[in-house]
Amino acid sequence: MSERFASVEDVTDQLAAQGYLASPSVATTVFLADRLDKPLLVEGPAGVGKTELARAVAQATGAGLVRLQCYEGVDEARALYEWNHAKQLLRITSGRGETWDATRDDIFTDEFLLARPLLQAIRSEDPSTLLIDEVDKADLEIEGLLLEVLSDYAITVPELGTLTARHAPFTVLTSNATRELSEALRRRCLFLHIDFPEPDLEERIVRSRVPGVDDTLATSLVRVVNALRRIDLRKAPSVSESIDWARTLLALGAESLDEAVVDETLGVLLKHTDDVARARKHLQLDEADVRR
Amino acid sequence: MTDRVSTSDSGAGSLPGRLVAMVEALRGHGMVVGTSETVDAAQVMGVLTLADRDLLREGLAAALIRRTGQRRVFDAVFDVYFPAAVGARTSVREDGADDGTASPTARPRGVDDVRDDLVEALAQGGREALEDVAAAAVDALGAIQAGSGPGAAGAGWSARQTLEQLRPQTAIVRALAQRGSTAGFGERLDRDEVRRDVERFRELVQTEASRRTAEVRGRDRVAKYAVRPDASQVEFLAASREQVLELRRTVQPLARRLATRLSARRRRRNRGQVDIRRTLRRSMSYGGVPLNPVFEHRRKARPELVLLCDTSGSVAGFAGFTMLLVQALRDQFSKVRVFAFVNHTDEVTELVTGGEADPAALAERIAANANVAPWHASSDYGRALRSFVTRYGAVIGPRTSVLILGDARANHLDPDLDALRDIVGRARRTFWLNPEHESRWGLGDSVAPAYAQIVDMHECRTVDQLSGVVGRLLPV
Numbered sequence: 001m002s003e004r005f006a007s008v009e010d011v012t013d014q015l016a017a018q019g020y021l022a023s024p025s026v027a028t029t030v031f032l033a034d035r036l037d038k039p040l041l042v043e044g045p046a047g048v049g050k051t052e053l054a055r056a057v058a059q060a061t062g063a064g065l066v067r068l069q070c071y072e073g074v075d076e077a078r079a080l081y082e083w084n085h086a087k088q089l090l091r092i093t094s095g096r097g098e099t100w101d102a103t104r105d106d107i108f109t110d111e112f113l114l115a116r117p118l119l120q121a122i123r124s125e126d127p128s129t130l131l132i133d134e135v136d137k138a139d140l141e142i143e144g145l146l147l148e149v150l151s152d153y154a155i156t157v158p159e160l161g162t163l164t165a166r167h168a169p170f171t172v173l174t175s176n177a178t179r180e181l182s183e184a185l186r187r188r189c190l191f192l193h194i195d196f197p198e199p200d201l202e203e204r205i206v207r208s209r210v211p212g213v214d215d216t217l218a219t220s221l222v223r224v225v226n227a228l229r230r231i232d233l234r235k236a237p238s239v240s241e242s243i244d245w246a247r248t249l250l251a252l253g254a255e256s257l258d259e260a261v262v263d264e265t266l267g268v269l270l271k272h273t274d275d276v277a278r279a280r281k282h283l284q285l286d287e288a289d290v291r292r
Numbered sequence: 293m294t295d296r297v298s299t300s301d302s303g304a305g306s307l308p309g310r311l312v313a314m315v316e317a318l319r320g321h322g323m324v325v326g327t328s329e330t331v332d333a334a335q336v337m338g339v340l341t342l343a344d345r346d347l348l349r350e351g352l353a354a355a356l357i358r359r360t361g362q363r364r365v366f367d368a369v370f371d372v373y374f375p376a377a378v379g380a381r382t383s384v385r386e387d388g389a390d391d392g393t394a395s396p397t398a399r400p401r402g403v404d405d406v407r408d409d410l411v412e413a414l415a416q417g418g419r420e421a422l423e424d425v426a427a428a429a430v431d432a433l434g435a436i437q438a439g440s441g442p443g444a445a446g447a448g449w450s451a452r453q454t455l456e457q458l459r460p461q462t463a464i465v466r467a468l469a470q471r472g473s474t475a476g477f478g479e480r481l482d483r484d485e486v487r488r489d490v491e492r493f494r495e496l497v498q499t500e501a502s503r504r505t506a507e508v509r510g511r512d513r514v515a516k517y518a519v520r521p522d523a524s525q526v527e528f529l530a531a532s533r534e535q536v537l538e539l540r541r542t543v544q545p546l547a548r549r550l551a552t553r554l555s556a557r558r559r560r561r562n563r564g565q566v567d568i569r570r571t572l573r574r575s576m577s578y579g580g581v582p583l584n585p586v587f588e589h590r591r592k593a594r595p596e597l598v599l600l601c602d603t604s605g606s607v608a609g610f611a612g613f614t615m616l617l618v619q620a621l622r623d624q625f626s627k628v629r630v631f632a633f634v635n636h637t638d639e640v641t642e643l644v645t646g647g648e649a650d651p652a653a654l655a656e657r658i659a660a661n662a663n664v665a666p667w668h669a670s671s672d673y674g675r676a677l678r679s680f681v682t683r684y685g686a687v688i689g690p691r692t693s694v695l696i697l698g699d700a701r702a703n704h705l706d707p708d709l710d711a712l713r714d715i716v717g718r719a720r721r722t723f724w725l726n727p728e729h730e731s732r733w734g735l736g737d738s739v740a741p742a743y744a745q746i747v748d749m750h751e752c753r754t755v756d757q758l759s760g761v762v763g764r765l766l767p768v
Contacts, residue, residue, distance in 0.1 A: 008340075008347055024346060024347065024350060025350040025353070028340070028347050028350035028351050028354070029350060029351070029354040031339075032336055032339060032340070032351055032354055032355070033354075035339045036332065036335055036336070036339065038332070043359075043360050044360075083577070085576050085577055085579075086576070089579070139556075140556075177359075177360060177545065177548075177549070178548055178549060178552050179549060179552045179553070179556075180359075180549060183324065183358070186358045186359070187326060187328055187329065187358075190332070190354040190355060191353075191354055191355075191357050191358055191359070192354055193357070193360050193363060220478070220481075223481050223485065224481065226485075227481055227484045227485075230484070230488065232540070232541070234544065257477070258477055259477050262477070283477070283480065284480060
């Protein structure tokens with residue numbers, strides 16, 4: 001069994017060294033995924049750092065990141081492996097005098113196999129981290145393919161036999177829950193829901209990502225963002241929006257948050273016009289306009 | 293942060309026994325937890341020590357939870373089976389003074405003392421301070437003495453009694469004053485935060501009370517009744533105000549999932565002509581022999597949807613939710629029209645779509661702007677259906693699917709089956725979604741069985757059932 005991390009605190013420290021500030025639930029689950037050798041299924045709103053987590057784990061453990069970006073219609077040939085047909089044809093035509101047996105044995109070898117992300121991660125000589133991004137975008141059939149990889153870390157190529165991983169890769173699957181994933185897939189994974197972070201954690205994230213922001217600005221910024229998350233919005237601002245906002249405020253040279261500044265820069269946080277309207281109403285920015 | 297899990301009390305027996313009992317309780321609340329998950333959870337307990345309760349909670353959550361919405365149920369059940377302590381809390385946090393003098397529970401306390409503590413905690417805004425106050429509050433105010441003194445059967449700890457005496461909302465103003473926030477923007481943020489903390493405090497009191505009660509009455513009983521069900525399993529007709537709000541928050545994610553499901557079905561169905569380019573490209577694998585033809589997707593006209601909703605008091609929550617859901621799904625259909633009725637039918641499409649999409653006020657907007665009950669306030673299905681047919685009959689065409697929402701309680705008036713037959717005859721498909729339990733159809737003034745003979749009637753008591761019906765039935 002591979003042991004990449006010594007303890008939960010070790011996870012927190014090592015991820016922090018890579019610039020990823022993990023909440024206790026993230027750190028605990030990463031630690032367990034490592035110890036139990038199980039893939040990690042991460043769900044949560046967009047922009048809370050699901051993909052970033054995989055990247056940070058890869059950097060912290062010094063393992064290469066292999067990424068499979070899922071999309072509608074991604075298939076076996078894109079995810080697992082593909083035979084290099086053109087090269088096989090060349091091989092057949094160049095070996096004119098050969099017997100059929102020799103050719104047949106030769107064209108189904110490693111040389112003609114194009115490894116796609118999943119196979120790459122399985123066959124990697126060095127420890128690797130496998131990121132299967134937005135698995136909910138892929139069709140249901142692909143989940144079937146993933147099952148063998150996720151439970152045994154093995155891939156069966158009919159012509160070559162079963163290839164088993166030398167090092168079980170640390171596997172992270174992310175999902176935005178646009179589609180229900182199958183029970184079979186869920187059962188093979190540890191589940192982690194990353195939600196918006198607690199205010200003080202978010203404050204630390206903003207400060208570490210945008211070093212120029214001073215403490216009081218970061219505090220009040222996070223408070224406004226949290227206030228906005230509590231009202232019914234079509235798209236609640238997430239951590240990446242907080243960071244963008246901090247950058248914007250820094251660029252504008254704002255030293256503290258007041259109605260005018262918030263009003264001008266609300267567009268960075270909220271992406272829909274009716275959200276902006278609702279937020280203005282909630283924070284009572286309109287009345288401030290009248291008073292001025 | 294580092295409460296130890298107390299394992300010293302008798303009752304549930306060994307640790308594996310307690311884990312299994314907890315899994316049973318989770319299943320009782322509709323979570324699918326298989327044996328393999330339970331084994332995972334046991335492994336988690338082996339890897340993590342029991343020393344840190346918060347870590348154990350996260351670890352078990354990773355192993356037992358399978359989808360996003362289940363966390364709240366899990367937390368509540370976890371608190372019952374793995375309580376932070378047994379009996380009144382005597383531990384003092386952080387400051388480490390174990391002589392007992394600083395402990396909030398060491399001296400007897402009155403309502404005012406506890407409220408002072410609450411004000412203090414709210415003003416500082418820390419979660420742990422709130423937890424301490426909640427524990428102290430339940431200890432001081434929540435005890436119910438039944439029969440002959442504490443520990444007797446029927447005794448317990450009541451969150452409701454605690455909150456009614458303490459009235460935490462009265463602490464808001466004082467806490468705000470203590471925060472000393474500057475007027476204007478900062479003050480509004482403060483007010484917002486304090487309100488949220490009060491909500492949180494109520495939940496903490498609830499948790500604490502069920503923990504204490506679990507000790508007196510046994511865990512299984514408390515786990516069964518004290519844990520609020522998941523939003524997707526709440527019955528529309530029995531939903532409380534908070535639950536309705538919670539339901540509303542699930543509309544957007546649910547609509548997105550349904551949209552994916554509908555478009556997947558549409559894709560599978562629309563097989564058209566052979567796509568020459570992609571077929572040739574794929575044939576490379578077989579030396580140019582096109583074994584696997586690729587088909588073009590045929591773009592079909594999208595179906596039209598007509599929603600006909602009973603918006604009378606008894607089923608308004610269900611109708612409102614479904615209207616919002618259908619509205620969120622509108623790009624899946626070429627046209628969506630929404631009609632509301634109590635005893636007269638009027639079109640409300642504009643009101644549901646309306647720019648100022650404030651879902652909370654939907655019911656009032658309909659009542660104020662649409663003519664749904666011109667004569668009296670009770671529902672009359674026969675009349676409403678007849679007025680729909682005469683006024684809007686032309687809306688229904690051969691491509692239209694009609695969804696009728698209502699409990700089919702006709703107040704002993706004429707159900708006018710012919711009007712319904714007329715609608716069914718014109719539409720491509722017609723479904724009736726009934727928020728009542730199937731066993732109650734036909735009892736009292738319900739004419740559901742009569743309508744069900746004409747139209748496909750489906751029971752739709754919870755969000756789960758509704759999403760199943762919408763995802764499965766709607767033509768694509």
